[in-house]
Ligand SMILES: NC(=O)C1=CN([C@@H]2O[C@H](COP(=O)(O)OP(=O)(O)OC[C@H]3O[C@@H](n4cnc5c(N)ncnc54)[C@H](OP(=O)(O)O)[C@@H]3O)[C@@H](O)[C@H]2O)C=CC1
């Protein structure tokens with residue numbers, strides 16, 4: 001039987017990567033929606049969509065991800081990251097649909113000194129992290145059969161907005177840039193996460209809802225990450241390391257947010273790419289995409 005998969009938030013980074021990778025998968029039928037086609041804050045709409053399209057699996061890539069803005073938009077962040085996840089879980093449970101949901105390292109407070117396991121104490125420092133944790137809790141409490149939460153961190157892609165693209169843009173315009181060097185974690189190429197989900201998580205054996213951690217291998221600070229981006233992107237911009245105290249932001253961020261990935265690696269016997277190798281692939285793709293769009297613009301002007 002061909003399973004029908006619904007991907008929500010499909011115009012975002014992870015959703016777009018899943019869309020591209022799904023083109024080579026013939027044993028599933030994918031439906032991609034973003035807020036215009038299916039607003040996940042409306043439970044009735046979710047239910048009608050699941051029934052009308054005979055959905056077997058939901059991959060929820062929809063979220064409110066503007067970390068600083070969330071501090072002043074708590075209600076909206078809560079609706080999308082918390083209540084909508086509750087609705088998805090309720091519908092998944094009632095209709096026997098598998099739910100794969102994505103969460104974040106920001107559910108931890110970053111005061112630890114060794115990689116966080118899925119069971120370690122949660123204590124989010126900011127509104128985004130708090131709303132994501134409430135979403136996790138709702139899903140685990142409703143406990144739809146076969147549900148999986150994948151926590152990840154520092155996600156980037158050639159699609160959407162992210163730290164890599166911000167650094168490449170600033171690197172083009174500025175001679176010098178200050179970047180925080182005392183917050184450490186692990187970057188994640190959304191394509192690697194998408195590939196992991198599609199290859200391993202669509203045929204669950206778990207009855208109880210469970211949590212996995214997935215990021216690229218290795219560890220770095222935002223400063224190390226920025227240096228590597230400038231180097232691979234061949235930007236002249238000098239990156240200067242600064243402490244968090246020198247870069248005030250509305251939302252507080254964890255100092256240490258490395259996630260322990262042993263469970264997903266052991267359960268599925270997978271090798272995860274090192275962050276620098278994946279970053280290289282992503283930057284090459286960004287460069288190809290931008291030269292293709294320049295060629296397209298030139299061709300249009302010549303007409
Ligand atoms: N980005 C990161 O660094 C990290 C992300 N994550 C998690 O990974 C998941 C995927 O993140 P990522 O791909 O980066 O997110 P993006 O912000 O790139 O994409 C999220 C998508 O969801 C859409 N969306 C927002 N509200 C709704 C709604 N009510 N109904 C349907 N769709 C909606 C957004 O639309 P619009 O843009 O119009 O709002 C956007 O297209 C999220 O759960 C996120 O919390 C975890 C760790 C790190």
Ligand SMILES: Cc1cn([C@H]2C[C@H](O)[C@@H](COP(=O)(O)OP(=O)(O)O[C@H]3O[C@@H](C)C(=O)[C@@H](O)[C@H]3O)O2)c(=O)[nH]c1=O
Pocket residue numbers: 065066067068104105106152153154155162163166177178179180183222247253
């Ligand atoms: C642009 C910029 C950022 N920074 C710092 C601020 C911050 O501590 C860090 C990263 O900035 P960003 O705002 O891109 O990152 P942020 O939005 O906090 O990224 C987070 O997004 C959410 C959705 C997640 O779930 C997290 O895993 C994480 O990826 O870099 C600088 O030091 N210098 C700069 O020029």
